[in-house]
Amino acid sequence: MSSQSADAGRVGNAIGLVRRVVSETSDQDVTFLAAAVAYYAFVSLFPAAVLALVVATAVGGEQLATVVLAASDDVLTETGQALLINTLQSGGWEGATVISLLLTLWGTLKVFRGIDTAFVKIYGAVESASIVDQIKDSLVVAVSIGASFLAMVVMGSVLAALNLDVVLELLGVLVLPAVLSAAFLPMYYFFPEPRVSVREVLPGAMFAGVGWTLLQAGFQAYVNYQSASGGGQVELYGVVGAVLLLVTWLYFGAIVVLVGVVVNVTLADDKGVGFDAGAPGLGGRPATDGRGGAARDRHGKGLAAYARQHMSEDEREDGPAPDLSELDRQVAELRADLDDIDDRTVEKPALEDELKRYVRSRMRRGHARGWGPYLVLLYGVVLTLGAFAWLDGWFAIGAMLILFLSTLGLYVLFVLAGIGLNLIDVPGKAIDAVRKRRGQ
Known part of the structure; x- marks a missing residue:
């Protein structure tokens, strides 16, 4: 019976956590913030792909460019890849390189700014980091996001090239969430203000890693389905369909990342992390007695215990009887203050x-x-x-x-x-x- 009660309690806690995460996600406008991040990510992603193909062609020729293009199967449809090829074959590589570099830098900076704004809003930080710290954190995030994309592309390419059996493919799918979680962990650790511990941000990073794995699997399944069916719908929608699909994927990916932030904040609130347990009502929490329990000041029991623990013998000694005239004067002053407050109160x-x-x-x-x-x-x-x-x-x-x-x-x-x-x-x-x- 006790084990069943414990299991029911765990299920109830999990359901309560999910409800709080959903409520906090709605209150913090996470979907709106994710839309901004997804837009700037798209603006920087396509020019970055063009730039990567130009560099690959200049360094290793068409063979290396073919390898780079084949590695993008997990993030681009056949129509998107054809659009990249047509862009490069149309000439003007120098201009495309310069424009792609500028758009990539601008979009990347806006992505970092959007993520930083989302972290500040969700964590409720009063002061943001300095410019130097923001640049340093942005570099860390650039490495983490780049590593996550690289891990997805490399993992998918390796599994497709080796033609492994079902067991090894399943093993690769199980390894990918761990790789993505490790790639996202620096972002969840460096962006919050004030700093938090690695243990506090680990749940959000794991949530983002698993979520991106599911998104990648769904995207790959859709691409394989279109290839098997002859790509009729892809040809129907053309470039517009490829763009909409990529933007949608980035949008849901940004939602997963920001929901991971909400998970970390919700778990930290449940544990009281970052708040002083002895401060009355700090952070919207009730006053506590310093040991996690609520202060029982209704009948003076909690305050009396606090006085016995923290006050000296001289402070606890009873003093002389109060002066009644002084008490009357203080009561009169208090009533005058209340009347003044009533006069200033709007009806x-x-x-x-x-x-x-x-x-x-x-x-x-x-x-x-x-x-x-x-x-x-x-x-x-x-x-x-x-x-x-x-x-x-x-x-x-x-x-x-x-x-x-x-x-x-x-x-x-x-x-x-x-x-x-x-x-x-x-x-x-x-x-x-x-x-x-x-x-x-």
């Missing part, structure tokens, strides 16, 4: 009226205006893409000039519409001013 009806006026003014001010610039941008993008697709030469240049002028004119129309809406708001503002004056 609920007045606060509600003020909030209603503010909400009405903001609704009128923001009504039907936020979408204006987006419509202008969509208009210009759609027509510009059409000009690129169906026009050539001077016709395309003329069409782009007309699009620029028409987009500018459309923006002017939206500005004039905004001015008209401001004029419509004048009566409402006047009514709010009269109501405010009557309320005073």
Whole structure:
């Protein structure tokens, strides 16, 4: 019976941990942060692949470039690989190298900045690290992420080249999470502020390693399925499908990494890591007696025990009886302070009226205006893409000039519409001013 109760308690604790992780993930907007990281990772990944192929071709010729391209099977579909080959075969290697290098550096810096922002937000750090520490941590993260990608590519290439049996392939799949966990461990260790121990960040690194292994397996299964079926859907969606698939993979990979951070923070909160157990209510926790138990100050028992333990004999001796006149004076001062606080406290009806006026003014001010610039941008993008697709030469240049002028004119129309809406708001503002004056 006791073993069953213990097992039920462990299951309940695990379910509670999962619920807290899910709640914290939602509260910290982890999916939004992961989207930013995935975008910048994609911006830097494709130029980095182009740069790697250019360097491989320059150093080892087409043979080394073929090996590098074959090693990217785990992260690129056949359409993505074909896009890389077409980019290199179109000429202009020097320009492609320079642009790829700049985009890779810019995207990598933004990825590190996004990850650092996510760590600061999830850990709730008040002060971020210095510039020097951020650069050092970014270098460590670059090595760890590069090692993780390299481990995935090398492991998949080795298993595919050796044509091993099912047992050895399963062994390779079991080894990959450990390799990825070791690659992610420096990132989880160096990014938090203040510093944490390796033991505290190990669960998140293991979670990320297992999660990325599952993502890699799913991606590889999808690629194999498309290859076996003739790639009909890949040909249907073309480059757009390859880009969407890669961005989706990076997005879920970033979510797994950031959820690993949430796991570390949740486990640290459960254990009280990083908080002073003797400080009352520190970090949203109740006051404790220094031994993990709650302070029993309702009837003075906990405070009395604390006094017996930490106060000297002289401090515990009873002093003379208090002066009643002095107590009356202190009570009068306390009542005066309370009256002053009541005078400065905003009454609920007045606060509600003020909030209603503010909400009405903001609704009128923001009504039907936020979408204006987006419509202008969509208009210009759609027509510009059409000009690129169906026009050539001077016709395309003329069409782009007309699009620029028409987009500018459309923006002017939206500005004039905004001015008209401001004029419509004048009566409402006047009514709010009269109501405010009557309320005073």
